[in-house]
């Protein structure tokens with residue numbers, strides 16, 4: 001394998017930068033730059049020189065001897081002083097000695113090709129780097145540890161058992177087949193189907209765990225939506241005024257609530273719009289409700305009008321989590337709270353204290369992520385499970401007709417499909433797609 005190199009740390013000012021080299025010449029290049037010998041896995045302080053014998057840096061150098069490294073190849077890391085220059089100078093020297101610049105994700109790709117990690121683990125690494133959600137990071141580190149790989153192995157083994165069991169009877173004449181054979185196999189298949197469907201559904205439900213749950217703040221004009229956004233963000237992000245119709249477009253911001261990442265969306269007040277621009281804003285508000293995972297419906301404690309009535313009706317009919325916020329309670333409550341019966345209601349003052357809203361959001365988000373299990377994190381993984389489910393479904397007809405050979409083929413298809421999660425076989429294209437989205441140096 002060609003020797004590859006890259007700066008593994010972000011391009012910016014920081015205490016330390018890392019230049020990483022992987023491949024057959026990694027050690028030799030390190031020796032040339034430092035005139036030193038290295039013991040595997042021992043951090044060694046070394047002077048690093050350029051080709052004119054001028055000192056570039058005094059760095060910590062670590063040699064990982066193949067196959068005991070991240071990539072499975074010889075790896076050398078130069079952990080040098082930070083900033084953008086030193087690591088670039090070292091990288092240039094490394095390239096002069098015959099290494100080439102690594103492509104995005106190429107280190108991880110090699111780890112995969114050398115059997116250090118499987119495809120699900122590689123995907124977990126990619127997402128782990130990207131995610132801004134602590135909850136998501138926990139889940140991804142479990143997938144990196146092999147959570148999903150284990151699940152795939154279990155399903156595969158169960159399918160293999162079924163196939164083996166069916167194959168015993170392939171050469172039997174139809175009249176000699178045990179009476180209960182079909183129902184026995186079907187029962188076992190059923191269990192696997194349920195398991196796969198459950199995984200699919202919980203993955204779709206919890207997709208937002210990685211990207212951030214969307215929370216839309218809606219209500220008629222002037223109830224204090226933007227004030228609530230600002231209070232949640234702890235800054236004056238949106239314009240607040242006593243003029244109805246102040247917010248004209250949706251405003252989106254990410255915030256952390258407990259260990260959850262949410263994307264909070266402030267919207268234009270919903271009413272019969274007075275002009276064309278406001279009309280567009282109101283349409284966007286309705287769209288925000290559609291796209292949200294949680295809708296925060298805001299009402300003012302001092303009045304409940306026809307417009308509120310309509311919005312409340314709208315909220316009662318949306319098929320997602322709704323939190324009713326009674327805002328401005330610092331002015332006293334002059335509305336009939338019975339109207340909100342059966343809904344989750346919190347009373348706050350955007351001016352004084354919004355903690356009841358934060359607590360309620362936190363509760364809700366906790367309940368979303370309480371299922372402590374693996375999920376599918378890419379469309380590639382989801383497709384694999386869907387393909388397996390299709391094949392299992394197809395197989396059933398052959399069970400009924402006693403065509404065990406055809407049944408067995410279908411189960412083999414299902415096994416192949418589920419195995420793709422960890423060991424894809426449509427190689428090149430898939431690999432390009434999977435690793436192409438990584439950053440350089442990973």
Ligand SMILES: Nc1nc2c(c(=O)[nH]1)N(C=O)[C@@H](CNc1ccc(C(=O)N[C@@H](CCC(=O)O)C(=O)O)cc1)CN2
Nearest residue numbers: 008018020064067068069070071072077079116125442
């Ligand atoms: N400096 C540094 N930090 C890093 C990485 C790295 O490459 N360099 N990683 C890179 O993403 C992650 C750690 N991942 C790693 C995974 C395996 C091995 C490794 O040497 N594996 C050997 C030995 C295993 C052992 O001793 O238990 C092996 O698998 O054989 C190293 C790092 C995060 N932190």
Ligand SMILES: Nc1nc2c(ncn2[C@@H]2O[C@H](COP(=O)(O)OP(=O)(O)OP(=O)(O)O)[C@@H](O)[C@H]2O)c(=O)[nH]1
Nearest residue numbers: 221222223224225226227241245246247269350351
């Ligand atoms: N007393 C009191 N006034 C509040 C409270 N929250 C908001 N207000 C006031 O209500 C008015 C409207 O607040 P906004 O945050 O602009 O309301 P909005 O719902 O975003 O309004 P639009 O963007 O026009 O739809 C402003 O004068 C705020 O200062 C509160 O908790 N108590």
Ligand SMILES: [K+]
Nearest residue numbers: 222241243246
């Ligand atoms: K306003």
Ligand SMILES: [Mg+2]
Nearest residue numbers: 225226246247
């Ligand atoms: Mg507003």
